[in-house]
Each structure stands twice: as C-alpha cells, then as structure tokens.
Amino acid sequence: MLQVLNPATEELVATVPAATAADVDAAVARATAAQRGWAAAAPADRARLLRRFAAVVDEHVEELARLEVTEAGHTLGNARWEAGNVRDLLDFAAGGVERLNGRQIPVAGGLDVTILEPLGVVGVIAPWNFPMPIAAWATAPALAAGNAVLLKPAETTPLTALRLAELALEAGLPEGLFQVLPGTGPVAGNALVEHPGIAKIVFTGSTRVGKSIMAKCADQVKRLTLELGGKSPNIVFADADIEAAAAAAPMAFLDNSGQDCCARTRILVERSAYDRFLELLTPAIEEIVVGDPLDERTQMGPLISRAQLDRVRSYVTEDLQGIRGKAPEGPGFWFPPTVLTGVPEDAPCAVEEVFGPVAVVLPFDDEADAIRLANATEYGLSGSIWTRDVGRALRASRAVRAGNLSVNSHSSVRYWTPFGGYRQSGLGRELGPDALTAFTETKNVFISTEA
Ligand code: NAD
Numbered sequence: 001m002l003q004v005l006n007p008a009t010e011e012l013v014a015t016v017p018a019a020t021a022a023d024v025d026a027a028v029a030r031a032t033a034a035q036r037g038w039a040a041a042a043p044a045d046r047a048r049l050l051r052r053f054a055a056v057v058d059e060h061v062e063e064l065a066r067l068e069v070t071e072a073g074h075t076l077g078n079a080r081w082e083a084g085n086v087r088d089l090l091d092f093a094a095g096g097v098e099r100l101n102g103r104q105i106p107v108a109g110g111l112d113v114t115i116l117e118p119l120g121v122v123g124v125i126a127p128w129n130f131p132m133p134i135a136a137w138a139t140a141p142a143l144a145a146g147n148a149v150l151l152k153p154a155e156t157t158p159l160t161a162l163r164l165a166e167l168a169l170e171a172g173l174p175e176g177l178f179q180v181l182p183g184t185g186p187v188a189g190n191a192l193v194e195h196p197g198i199a200k201i202v203f204t205g206s207t208r209v210g211k212s213i214m215a216k217c218a219d220q221v222k223r224l225t226l227e228l229g230g231k232s233p234n235i236v237f238a239d240a241d242i243e244a245a246a247a248a249a250p251m252a253f254l255d256n257s258g259q260d261c262c263a264r265t266r267i268l269v270e271r272s273a274y275d276r277f278l279e280l281l282t283p284a285i286e287e288i289v290v291g292d293p294l295d296e297r298t299q300m301g302p303l304i305s306r307a308q309l310d311r312v313r314s315y316v317t318e319d320l321q322g323i324r325g326k327a328p329e330g331p332g333f334w335f336p337p338t339v340l341t342g343v344p345e346d347a348p349c350a351v352e353e354v355f356g357p358v359a360v361v362l363p364f365d366d367e368a369d370a371i372r373l374a375n376a377t378e379y380g381l382s383g384s385i386w387t388r389d390v391g392r393a394l395r396a397s398r399a400v401r402a403g404n405l406s407v408n409s410h411s412s413v414r415y416w417t418p419f420g421g422y423r424q425s426g427l428g429r430e431l432g433p434d435a436l437t438a439f440t441e442t443k444n445v446f447i448s449t450e451a
Pocket of ligand 1: 125126127128129130134152153154155183184185186188189190193204205206207209210212213226227228229230260261353355381421425426
C-alpha cells in the first residue's frame with residue numbers, strides 16, 4: 001500500500017494499492033490490445049478524442065488543482081496552472097495527429113516515402129515534483145502518435161494521475177489505452193523497464209535512477225527518453241538591470257519550494273555588482289510568503305516529504321552563512337528560503353542538486369569566468385543570462401552547455417518549445433514541434449515503378 005500524506009500537515013490523505021509485476025503484465029496485455037485499434041483509427045478520430053479529453057480536464061481544473069495541493073503541497077496558483085497545462089498539452093498534441101507527416105524523397109526508378117509508425121506501448125515513469133505536467137508531457141504526444149501509455153506516478157503523488165485516467169475514460173478514450181499503475185520504483189517501475197511488451201520508456205527523475213534504467217534498457221535496445229536533474233546557473237553580468245535581476249532571482253529557485261529540475265540555484269554575479277545584488281536580494285528573500293498552500297497569498301509551500309526535508313537540511317550546515325527567509329513551525333515539511341554566500345565553488349551545496357529552497361551566490365570576474373563557473377557541474381538543463389549587451393547574451397547562450405536558456409528572464413518550459421538536458425541532465429527532447437516524432441519509428445519504403 002502507498003500512503004499519501006499532505007506535506008503541509010503530515011495528515012494521511014489516502015492509501016493506494018501498489019501495483020505488482022503481475023499487474024504490470026496484465027496492463028501491458030490490455031494496452032497492447034487497445035493500441036492496435038487506436039493506431040488503426042482515422043487520424044481525425046484520434047484527434048477528436050484527445051480534444052475531448054482536454055475538454056474534460058478543463059472542466060476539472062479546480063478539482064485536479066486541489067488534489068495536487070493536497071498530495072504535493074503546491075501553491076494553489078501553481079496547481080491550477082499545472083492542471084491547465086495538462087489540458088493544453090492534450091490540445092497541442094491533438095493538433096499534431098493529422099500533421100504527423102512522413103517525407104517523399106527523390107529516387108530513380110520509383111517512389112521513396114517515409115512513414116512514421118507508432119512504437120506500441122510506452123511506459124512513463126514520473127516524479128513527484130510536477131506530477132501532472134510531467135506525466136502529460138509524455139502521455140499526450142505518445143497517445144497522439146498512436147501509442148498506448150502506461151503511467152507510473154511517484155509513490156508520494158499517485159492521486160492526480162489516477163484521476164486523469166478516470167477522466168480519459170469519461171472522455172471516451174478506449175479502455176486500456178491509458179492506464180495508471182501506482183507503485184514503487186523498484187517493483188512497478190522496474191517491471192515497466194524490463195517488460196518486453198513495452199517499446200519505450202520516458203523517465204523523469206533523479207540522475208542516479210535514470211542511469212540504472214538506461215543500463216537496463218540496453219538489454220532490449222529499448223527506446224528511452226531521460227529527463228534528469230539540474231543545477232542551473234543564473235548569470236548576472238554587471239551591465240544588467242540589477243534591480244530586475246535581483247527581483248526575479250528568488251522565485252527562480254523558490255518556485256515549487258525549489259523542487260524544480262530547472263531551479264536557478266547557482267546565482268553567479270559579476271564581482272563589481274556583487275554587493276549591490278546581495279543588498280537587493282536580502283529583503284526579497286526575507287519577504288517571501290511561506291505557508292498554507294491553499295492561501296492565495298502564499299508564494300512557497302512545504303517540501304514533499306520528511307525524507308526530502310532531511311536531504312535539504314543535510315546541505316545547509318551550521319558553518320554556512322547567508323540569507324534566511326521565514327517558514328512555519330510545527331507539522332508539515334517546512335524549510336525557509338535560503339541563500340548561501342561565501343561557499344567554495346566546489347562545495348556540495350554549490351554543485352549538487354539540493355532540490356529544495358536553497359541557492360548559492362558566487363562572484364565571477366569576467367565573461368570567461370562566468371562561463372567556466374556556469375559549466376562547472378555535471379548537469380546541463382537550464383540557465384539564465386542577465387545582461388543588456390546583446391552580443392554578450394548571444395555569446396553566453398552559445399557557451400553555456402544546457403538545453404534550455406533564457407535571457408533576462410527565467411522561463412524554461414513552454415509546451416510548444418523543445419525541452420531537455422545536455423550532459424547528465426538527460427537524453428532526448430520532449431515538448432515542442434517534434435514532440436510526437438519522439439514516439440514513432442521512421443520506416444522507409446521504396447516502391448519500384450519498373451516492375
Ligand atoms: P526518483 O529518481 O527517485 O524517482 C522518479 C520516479 O522513478 C518515481 O516514479 C520512482 O518511483 C521511479 N523509480 C525509482 N526507482 C526506480 C527503478 N529502480 N526503476 C524504475 N523506476 C524507478 O526521483 P524523484 O526523487 O521522484 O524526483 C526528483 C528528481 O527528478 C530530481 O533529481 C529532479 O531533478 C528530477 N526531475 C527532472 C526533470 C526534468 O525534466 N529533467 C523534471 C522533474 C524532476
């Protein structure tokens with residue numbers, strides 16, 4: 001049984017049966033049968049059903065959002081955005097069904113065409129930090145491209161996923177096409193990875209688990225997309241609008257209590273602007289409203305679990321100095337917004353993913369030094385560059401080895417632009433114009449005109 005706790009109160013919200021390997025087996029059989037009919041259906045019919053699914057999600061945004069607040073501790077505003085994001089992803093993917101075009105390539109003596117075929121059954125293994133959007137990032141395009149989906153949500157956050165599966169049936173999606181298998185990683189997750197009836201795994205989670213899944217997928221040359229950790233830089237050059245950069249820096253690492261793979265937790269500031277930046281950052285951090293996620297004024301909620309709280313605490317040792325915000329006392333997994341200063345460049349808190357409301361500020365000397373520092377982790381997911389110099393913005397954008405950069409902004413994720421990591425932040429891309437293609441095989445067919 002999985003126990004779902006409300007992270008803001010530690011109250012037990014639900015117990016959910018955990019899927020076994022036999023459950024995964026049975027689900028794969030149902031999905032395989034459903035996928036045949038789905039792939040054979042007219043594209044316009046698949047698109048219409050996905051749009052209907054989007055419409056049903058839209059009718060339940062508030063309910064889904066409140067469920068997310070209860071099981072994940074997200075602020076209500078964020079949770080509403082997340083439920084709406086599922087709707088938008090389904091709509092966007094539905095628009096791709098009739099545009100999943102192959103190519104016609106010039107050849108002598110015939111006609112050469114490529115056909116984009118669905119893979120079959122796709123296994124999606126999701127983390128707890130953005131349970132709804134991350135599940136939908138893979139599920140929506142995979143379904144649109146003609147696949148069936150088996151989704152395993154994280155142990156701590158199965159409720160929104162289970163509700164989405166009910167809504168899919170309500171919208172008229174065929175039985176078995178989209179199934180949710182709550183369960184543990186080593187049992188249900190591993191069963192998806194090892195099952196020969198699953199053609200592709202989309203895994204979002206820690207780099208450690210992602211590496212082990214990649215090794216297991218190699219046995220069957222199973223297709224794989226990995227969205228892993230991050231330790232993203234927020235580079236502030238002295239020529240930037242320092243007020244704007246300091247005002248934006250807190251929520252760039254505190255959103256979702258820092259449990260965001262794109263969190264800008266390494267704030268790199270040009271030495272000549274360092275003191276001014278900290279002077280502006282200090283009150284901004286101290287004023288962040290941390291508390292009841294259902295209160296509309298709240299900017300930051302709790303961490304997901306006791307284990308995550310312990311992990312975050314282990315990085316913020318007594319000897320470290322910096323800026324500390326406020327957090328509630330008492331039940332709930334609370335940790336205050338924290339910015340550490342004066343730490344060595346290679347300190348664990350400066351290079352490892354904390355996955356909590358903790359950032360470091362490090363000074364740099366010039367552009368080359370900024371790029372060196374920005375790239376000085378094993379990750380490469382996101383990053384921000386603050387400068388008024390267009391040439392510098394472009395040079396830095398080219399030089400930072402990460403998949404998602406923003407200039408004078410911290411935005412990373414739009415469903416219609418590609419998302420994914422360099423280096424140990426991942427493999428493959430999700431979202432964007434090619435989202436559906438990632439769930440297809442390209443078949444090349446030559447038809448002779450000489451016979
Ligand atoms: P995690 O790796 O512990 O778990 C992620 C999922 O994998 C869960 O569903 C879990 O049950 C499952 N799992 C665990 N062990 C497994 C195994 N042996 N076989 C199959 N499945 C297994 O990660 P987490 O703690 O849930 O999530 C936090 C991590 O996710 C962070 O490191 C964060 O950066 C990363 N993340 C990355 C992105 C991205 O897009 N790059 C997005 C969100 C989170």
